[in-house]
Amino acid sequence: MLPCAKNCGNKASMKRPKTGEAVCQNCFYAAFEDEVHDTIVKNNLFKPGDYVAVAASGGKDSTVLAYIMKLLNERHNYGLKLILLSVDEGITGYRDDSLETVKRNEIQYNIPLKICSYKELYGWTMDEIVREVGRKNNCTFCGVFRRQALDRGAMLLEVDKIVTGHNADDVAETILMNLLRGDVARLQRCSNITTGTEGALPRCKPFKYTYEKEIVMYAYYKKLDYFSTECIYSPNAYRGHVRTLIKDLERIKPSSIVDIIHSGEALSIREGVKMPTQGVCKRCKYISSQDLCKACVLLEGLNKGLPKLGIGKSSKVKEQLAIINGDSIKQSKRQSKKSLAKARLVADKSAPPDLPEIYNERDGDDGEEEFDFFGCGGGTDLLQSLNMDDDEEEDDDIRHTGDPGDIENLGQLAGRLLMARNKAPTEVFMGWKKVKGFFHF
Amino acid sequence: MESETAKVGVGRVATVISCSECDSKDVIIKKARKAYCRPCWKYHCDFRFRKRLFEFGRPAKGTIGEVFRPAEQVLICYDGSPTSVALINLALNALVFGNNQESAAYGTSSNNLPFPFKFSIVVILESELNGSPGVEGRQKKHLHSLLSWTKHAEKCSDCQFPLLASCVEMSVKEYHKEGDGSMSNKTPIVVKLTEEGVANCPQSQLDEPEIQISNVDNLGLPFNESLDHHLMELRKSLKGKTEDKDFLTVLKLNLVHQIAEQFKISKILLPEDQTSLAVKMFTMMSLGRGSQVAEEMSFTSTSENGSVYARPLIDFSDDDLRGYLETLNNECTDGLVNKSGKRKLKIDSVDRQCDDFIVNLQKGYPATVSTLTRIGSKLQSGLDDAISSDVGNSKRRCQFCNRQSDCASDVLCYGCQHFLNDVHPDKKGHFRNLFLCNPTAKS
Numbered sequence: 001m002l003p004c005a006k007n008c009g010n011k012a013s014m015k016r017p018k019t020g021e022a023v024c025q026n027c028f029y030a031a032f033e034d035e036v037h038d039t040i041v042k043n044n045l046f047k048p049g050d051y052v053a054v055a056a057s058g059g060k061d062s063t064v065l066a067y068i069m070k071l072l073n074e075r076h077n078y079g080l081k082l083i084l085l086s087v088d089e090g091i092t093g094y095r096d097d098s099l100e101t102v103k104r105n106e107i108q109y110n111i112p113l114k115i116c117s118y119k120e121l122y123g124w125t126m127d128e129i130v131r132e133v134g135r136k137n138n139c140t141f142c143g144v145f146r147r148q149a150l151d152r153g154a155m156l157l158e159v160d161k162i163v164t165g166h167n168a169d170d171v172a173e174t175i176l177m178n179l180l181r182g183d184v185a186r187l188q189r190c191s192n193i194t195t196g197t198e199g200a201l202p203r204c205k206p207f208k209y210t211y212e213k214e215i216v217m218y219a220y221y222k223k224l225d226y227f228s229t230e231c232i233y234s235p236n237a238y239r240g241h242v243r244t245l246i247k248d249l250e251r252i253k254p255s256s257i258v259d260i261i262h263s264g265e266a267l268s269i270r271e272g273v274k275m276p277t278q279g280v281c282k283r284c285k286y287i288s289s290q291d292l293c294k295a296c297v298l299l300e301g302l303n304k305g306l307p308k309l310g311i312g313k314s315s316k317v318k319e320q321l322a323i324i325n326g327d328s329i330k331q332s333k334r335q336s337k338k339s340l341a342k343a344r345l346v347a348d349k350s351a352p353p354d355l356p357e358i359y360n361e362r363d364g365d366d367g368e369e370e371f372d373f374f375g376c377g378g379g380t381d382l383l384q385s386l387n388m389d390d391d392e393e394e395d396d397d398i399r400h401t402g403d404p405g406d407i408e409n410l411g412q413l414a415g416r417l418l419m420a421r422n423k424a425p426t427e428v429f430m431g432w433k434k435v436k437g438f439f440h441f
Numbered sequence: 442m443e444s445e446t447a448k449v450g451v452g453r454v455a456t457v458i459s460c461s462e463c464d465s466k467d468v469i470i471k472k473a474r475k476a477y478c479r480p481c482w483k484y485h486c487d488f489r490f491r492k493r494l495f496e497f498g499r500p501a502k503g504t505i506g507e508v509f510r511p512a513e514q515v516l517i518c519y520d521g522s523p524t525s526v527a528l529i530n531l532a533l534n535a536l537v538f539g540n541n542q543e544s545a546a547y548g549t550s551s552n553n554l555p556f557p558f559k560f561s562i563v564v565i566l567e568s569e570l571n572g573s574p575g576v577e578g579r580q581k582k583h584l585h586s587l588l589s590w591t592k593h594a595e596k597c598s599d600c601q602f603p604l605l606a607s608c609v610e611m612s613v614k615e616y617h618k619e620g621d622g623s624m625s626n627k628t629p630i631v632v633k634l635t636e637e638g639v640a641n642c643p644q645s646q647l648d649e650p651e652i653q654i655s656n657v658d659n660l661g662l663p664f665n666e667s668l669d670h671h672l673m674e675l676r677k678s679l680k681g682k683t684e685d686k687d688f689l690t691v692l693k694l695n696l697v698h699q700i701a702e703q704f705k706i707s708k709i710l711l712p713e714d715q716t717s718l719a720v721k722m723f724t725m726m727s728l729g730r731g732s733q734v735a736e737e738m739s740f741t742s743t744s745e746n747g748s749v750y751a752r753p754l755i756d757f758s759d760d761d762l763r764g765y766l767e768t769l770n771n772e773c774t775d776g777l778v779n780k781s782g783k784r785k786l787k788i789d790s791v792d793r794q795c796d797d798f799i800v801n802l803q804k805g806y807p808a809t810v811s812t813l814t815r816i817g818s819k820l821q822s823g824l825d826d827a828i829s830s831d832v833g834n835s836k837r838r839c840q841f842c843n844r845q846s847d848c849a850s851d852v853l854c855y856g857c858q859h860f861l862n863d864v865h866p867d868k869k870g871h872f873r874n875l876f877l878c879n880p881t882a883k884s
Contacts, residue, residue, distance in 0.1 A: 249794055267822070
């Protein structure tokens with residue numbers, strides 16, 4: 001048995017994933033807590049007297065975050081007033097169970113708790129949304145609504161800051177995802193430890209340099225009470241690919257996670273590149289780069305029985321909104337008759353129903369507004385991505401994605417999809433007549 | 442893109458695709474919403490490449506340059522990959538564009554602007570000690586094929602394509618130091634390869650001190666055994682394959698830089714397509730080299746001494762270039778391209794992992810590499826102003842990799858510090874002596 005690398009005289013009982021050092025339990029706790037404290041101090045995350053809301057879902061990250069914040073607040077006299085802030089998305093069998101964990105945390109850590117629910121804020125629960133939308137793109141709704149819900153809940157409480165349990169793995173994934181999506185606007189700010197300082201409530205991530213594995217180890221050895229089941233509506237999301245890459249890179253070179261964060265911090269965007277300008281939503285006054293914020297657009301779609309309204313490129317959403325509201329559509333260079341016809345189809349509700357997909361998403365992923373559109377597990381988005389919609393080519397920031405899963409050829413895909421809709425195999429080929437161009441048998 | 446439906450059996454229909462340009466049914470590649478047959482794809486690639494080269498050769502903004510000026514020397518880096526084979530063939534076809542049958546079929550003529558470049562090809566070789574087993578034999582076989590290609594190129598274009606070779610240990614800066622410790626620019630580090638070698642070589646070439654001339658069979662590897670041995674010892678002491686591969690990549694780039702400096706060649710073409718750039722971006726991000734991604738992803742980048750590096754294949758993915766190679770005659774690719782396809786390599790390093798990720802993601806999401814290339818061109822290094830103001834320069838360079846550094850207090854950038862952290866403590870001094878201009882500077 002190796003001695004502890006910190007020379008405390010004890011035997012090592014674990015190997016730190018971040019550094020590879022063999023340490024004993026107490027030295028691991030000390031190292032973990034000290035690193036979070038250093039992050040807080042070096043980045044001036046708080047000042048004495050701050051009223052801080054800890055975003056708590058009951059998962060491992062937020063549970064450890066609440067524990068650590070309380071511990072360090074007392075140990076180092078940060079002078080903070082803490083409150084737990086939870087969001088009830090209304091997912092039966094998942095969120096109701098995890099909220100019980102947060103309620104126990106409230107008692108265990110003696111931190112007050114405030115719960116905001118989607119039903120109160122938006123009039124819809126996630127269960128109702130999924131019934132309306134289906135299992136495709138539902139995480140777009142959840143992510144966008146949850147982000148706003150946190151902000152709105154925090155504003156109601158009149159807190160100064162929100163802290164979230166985003167860890168180093170999350171930040172690294174987000175950086176790579178924003179590169180893959182070509183999202184220059186988010187790429188610039190996603191590696192910041194504090195965001196939202198321009199107007200909305202600032203949010204910070206004390207776990208920005210803390211490895212997920214170490215959080216799990218800390219929670220395990222400290223026997224903290226947390227909820228570890230994945231969301232029942234989780235998709236095979238695009239983020240899953242990047243997550244797998246991060247895990248594989250960590251296996252080859254453990255410092256790669258921190259290196260990706262360091263790289264992300266060193267990136268910025270050239271002058272002259274078109275960037276969205278921040279404004280406010282005309283309806284709800286939430287920050288938004290468009291006339292209506294994403295939540296309002298999604299809600300409008302839900303309330304009008306058009307759940308696809310907010311899904312897709314901003315330009316197409318604008319067209320669809322204009323048609324619904326009877327406004328004249330400004331013809332831009334790239335708009336074609338085909339895209340206008342598509343917008344009318346949506347308004348006429350004559351678009352074909354969505355194909356079923358299977359999703360999984362990690363607990364604690366707040367989605368933000370990253371998912372203006374959302375990858376599916378095959379099906380329509382794959383067809384769209386291969387067809388390359390008319391005005392898709394040079395859209396700088398958003399692109400279609402699709403996850404073909406383990407489908408090996410498009411004939412197989414068509415068969416599986418249409419079988420799922422109870423169509424006979426011979427109809428598969430008839431269905432392909434409608435598919436333009438690329439495929440032939 | 443035209444498509445027809447054809448009956449292929451009872452209850453079955455098929456969509457037959459024809460070329461977007463000429464309606465030929467012999468489609469070999471589909472890109473965006475278009476399909477191309479062989480001649481059309483070749484023309485398309487040649488045209489786009491030539492357009493990029495003209496962009497590269499354009500006089501700098503704000504200067505009064507001549508369009509019709511004496512031809513400029515351009516160095517083409519050749520690494521044996523299909524991308525580099527496509528690069529040399531595209532460069533050759535750029536010279537003859539408008540003067541051949543295919544171009545004439547598209548209405549272009551030999552009245553196109555004369556091309557302002559004279560190309561040389563440089564190959565960086567590895568010895569048995571610093572490469573894999575059997576590498577010398579494979580390299581020599583490849584060099585023979587490359588020499589045959591240069592002969593073919595001379596016949597097609599009436600232009601010479603001198604083939605220069607160097608060995609990786611020649612990048613060691615120690616070798617180039619004068620007695621007073623300053624760097625020498627006159628030490629020969631390349632060999633010019635010809636079929637005949639020294640025999641039948643014009644006396645004028647033999648008199649040039651910077652170039653040694655040899656034929657492939659007489660080429661001795663390594664060029665300097667002592668340096669090769671030092672390099673091998675250093676590489677063995679690196680802990681992981683990731684650091685080793687990154688280290689080798691930096692050495693090869695440095696060597697190209699030194700060769701260009703020695704021969705006063707200010708323009709270098711790199712064999713990097715969209716796929717390899719996407720992989721490089723992810724690899725560099727994973728190695729902490731984010732501050733250097735912007736200069737490595739742009740169409741052109743300028744080094745400290747003014748040499749301009751260009752990536753003229755930035756508009757093509759590796760599938761596009763494979764399609765292009767299929768359009769060429771055997772003379773253009775014989776012995777240069779591995780027909781059996783890519784070897785399946787073990788994933789034991791960050792770059793292999795990123796390569797595997799990008800290639801697999803591209804299959805499901807065809808816009809992946811083009812999106813990454815496009816966002817790469819929009820990036821710049823977001824270094825803290827404090828770093829640039831500290832040294833009074835707008836860009837501080839790492840002493841080892843010569844790329845932009847993100848560390849104010851160190852001669853090495855964050856990425857290169859991994860080498861020092863990774864190497865055996867006994868070899869750290871060795872590394873400083875071999876590769877840093879001022880070994881006593883803090884690192």
